[in-house]
Amino acid sequence: MKNRFLVLGLFVFTLGATAQEIPQDSVKIEALDEVLLSSTRAKSKTPVAFTNITKEELESLNLGQDLPILLDQLPSVVTTSDAGSGVGYTGIRVRGTDATRVNVTINGIPYNDAESQGTFWVNMPDFVSSVEDIQLQRGVGTSSNGSGAFGASLNLKTLNPSVEGYATTSHSVGSFGTRKHNLSVGSGIKNNFYAEARLSNIQSDGYIDRASSDLKSFYSEAGFINDKTQIKALIFGGDQETYQSWNGAPEAVVNGDLAGIQEFIETNYSSDEEADNLLNAGRTYNSYTYENQVDSYKQTHYQVHASHQFSSQFSANLSGNFTTGKGYFEQFKDDEELGDYFPMHSNASDEGDVIRRRWLDNEFTAIVYSLNYKKDQLNLYLGGGYNSYKGDHFGEIIWDSFASEIPIRDRYYTSIGEKTDFSSYVKAEYNVTSRLFAFADLQYRTVNFSSFGLSSDLEPIDVDKDYNFFNPKLGLSYKIDNYNSVYGSFAVANREPNRDDLTKNPVLPKSERLNDFEFGYKHRTALFYATANAYYMSYKDQLVLTGDLDNAGDPIRENVADSYRAGLELQVGYKASDKFRIDANATFSKNKIDRFNYVVYDTQYDPNTYETVGYAPVVTEYKDTDISFSPGIIAGGAFTYTPLKELNLSVISKYVGKQYLDNTSSDSKSIDAYFVNNFNASYTINPNWIKEVSFNLLVNNIFNSEYVSNGYTYSYYYRPENSGDDAITENFYYPQATTNFLLGMTLKF
Template structure:
């Protein structure tokens, strides 16, 4: 890695010398940009599209792109809530939109699906510093327009990588900050020479994390080469990353977060930890991490190969086709004490032996995708015929790499194995029509079919043989009416369907069914030179929605269950005003209700013999809650950015975020919730352009400037464990993910 950084540094200096003599040809750059946009024209929303969306450019991200993951950088967008397991925004991070978690946010990169095909989640830790290679990002809220990959049930996040630069360039960013956080990257580009170009980036991000031992060592790269002229663009992209992250998904017990010594002792008394574990609970404070084994890590490597071709046949016809192959492989390592040999090798003659174990659970997968769109434009009509085919194959297996069992066991042989096979095909026809100068219509029809098969045994040695086929029809339609040159109104109706994920199908005691969403949106937009206002009303009516129960399985994955009827309804408001040449303010707010009409809450009642501690009875206790709140869905979300520009090229921005109370499960219980929080970050940036270099940029980000102690995520579970014939109440355990107190990141970017 050090040698590669040295090589790229020398290349930076070489490119920067050549770049001084380049002259940008604006007309050529505009043509190239327009042709490059053909790649995503079918799936992106435009100004007239009757859906709720936000665009964010690379320039808007530059001053805060100092090492934190992409979800954290999008925290100021409407209806967005973000969280970080390690507390400082580096490592495993998450995003929710309108209360919907990342498994329900469709993510594409250059139109290629990025969500994991089995879990449906997104793991940005596998692509650290990817924002440094992004041209712009579009977040569509609700069902949005037709896209590739898994169905959007909360939002679609569409990333477009950098447009080819007409001139050669070189850029390097170096940043340091609290908790040992540091970021270093180098980017270079050849510029377009005889219609050919090449670009590359190499990055390293490290952090010790706010939570104890929650370190991260993240490496990534991005390379692109292509050919472009006025009618044709061909680009080959290879990017990927390797991460090693110390696990911190266990969370922190509520009493520890609150520094409640009496509560901590009660927690210890009922959970029987070892002496070392009890000492950890009593002495760690809110940065507590359950894991203490030196190598309790998650290690994963992922490589993406993309090939894109776009062509403008004539003034009316254009087309693009893209291919992708993703290779991923990695494991997480765990130390487990007092295990039974039979939990790993049940047929061993010494299955009852007990000992300590170090195990690795592996995922080895391949993902292939082909997406396309044919575009026709004439007069007032735009037609898009598009779609894609995805194929995923993934192996899940576990191995014991060390043990203290008396009986010998086969080291590194699989103690469980299963594979998943998913085939996903979709096609859509989208028509955009300007009925007259004031009225715009959209009709978008998508058909999607999914085949999923899982064969083998789970990590609990249970059979998980599943074979399912789903067929979905997803129509979308809407109108936009231009009131005048400054304002318009729109309305839309869309249907979304979505299949359960692997864990839903293999871990739930009741086999889940697919979900359906009817999304109604109505909005108003006003914009002039100094002011803008967007207001969007939405009503998302779900059938058989898979909602989070608040509990996690033994590897930190959330557990979900179907609910027959539920909805999310609210209003989203965005506004901005330029008060003067020095001051401007931008703000957004979401006010919503997120309800389940009837929810069956299950607690398992275990009664034991007080003399032998043997189980006497075990049964499910069901309580039905009506018109109850959906978990992790705050009724109020507010964000604002106040920007002051005291001198040219200098900005001081105060970024504020308020997130209302969130429930950990679906019982609307205050005792199982997270308090609302209000956090403020300060962003300072200053750019200079000396004669010897194109630009030097200084950026500082001070997070949580008022030192607010808050939590942004958590989970809960309840259980009975009581003597026979006792009427004791159930026990509830709440765990939270504390976020960092005041911390900073500071960086310098050199552009040649």
């Protein structure tokens, strides 16, 4: 809290300065930001597939939904929301790869969680309001900091310093009790100093029953800038509490199949309360009914960046980051045994109900640097980074109904996870001729991960692994004429398993390797653009999603020896007149596993110990099957009509093809293709009393489609005497909201 007051105090001081403002053209903000992002950003000539999104393009859509939902229209992107409304826990997949494979950086600092490798945007609500622009690179791209990109890189740059002072406030309301409120202020640049700050609050009841969100966030920045140097300090973070909706809904509930629901009730020995919920909730079903079944987490980021242009040929950047996070998820569990928590207790067989919390208390430190030398046709970079992570995992019981007394709030399990990550790279860009551009990037990365203690299932954890990776990238681009260009690249990425892979899998997983081939064509005129990008991503020991979840709701993964993703990404845009334009994209792909063994366990078989209590598992070999959650077709488009200079109207469409829940290519375990259309309207006026007033309307799913965008599946045998030999399969889905709206107003002073 002291840090917040320090930054806000500096803001007040600089806001009150009266010195002459520096003209914008004398402040080389863009050039210095290029120094800051040199290790992560692709440029127009870089031979990779990428898309840039500016803050202006995001403004009319930024009404409270999470960042992944705002990126839904980008090529090869599929998004989903646990709560169904885009607020709370959301996910993004690019080219069929999940968020753990998307390398995310904020101002060049790695953001992916070091242990899970995922990104949790719910911990930074409304961060888009403090973003200048976003670049999504598909494939390995130019990722140089953090874990390797196995599907995409997402690079976020926070706001450029505003030359003039400003104040902006935004407010929106919408379906499912959704509302967003924020206030942003900036001092402008005075005496070479500036400061900016934002406070935000987002709340939503969610489309899914009880899937509420209460999200708070802040952003503050202060700095010094002149024509050679920029130094800035940032503090930003979020404080979120979301009601859990991680379990999805059984297939029969989503489909309204009463006979199937009854069968599910009988198979799972559901209680009367659970059965009533299953029979009456409909597609907004949430299995959780305990009033405080929440996930609560607070995260704060501290960043310092220094960029300096030593000469016209040499510049450098040094960045530091420290992130703290602490939180828990709370669960009510009935009919538990005391020995499940304290196995050495004298009355371990006692049964009762418990309320438990599973905690994570962690911190992350990062140092990133880059040196840039430019002379004639050569642009040379030397850079690297060091990251250190420590996470304390522990569980506690805060209430119970056991007859025996137990130590309330004592830790019934605890484990420590530590990870260090060091990387260095040298990157060269060279204009061979006025038409031919060459790119090369050589990175070496070394990783150590260790974890010791007990898991939440009271299983011992003893992991200490080292990984060493060499990741080269090479590419060429050729300018055919002023309107047409082609490019090609080859990149290698290696990636370590995450914590769950190493601590929960009965078979120790291997690291993964990706060889990524990209070939593209670009055409652009004043009124029309078209791009085509063909890719072939060949994997060795890829960790694919099995389709199942563990007992904490996290996806389970397994190595497959040989697999690939091959596709064609197309983009077109045409400005027919000053009033009408069309933009569209489509991806056509094949995503295949050469062969793998599909294992189905008996309910009496323990996969952790391999002890056969009943029947042994059934193993089936599959060949040439589809990779889970990898649709063969993804398409999007927007028709924009501007009848007045102040008014924009858009119809935004998204089509996602069939997805398989696991890797068996089974139609009975799949997500149907869906086609969803949204409507977006923005109206802006500039009255005399204020700089700008804008109104934004977003109507999602205007044709009221009932669709699901995510799910999971598991199969098992239950073979008591005379029960038969058929496996039981249960599918669960995450229904997305039917027609809903968000209406917002922004005032700029």
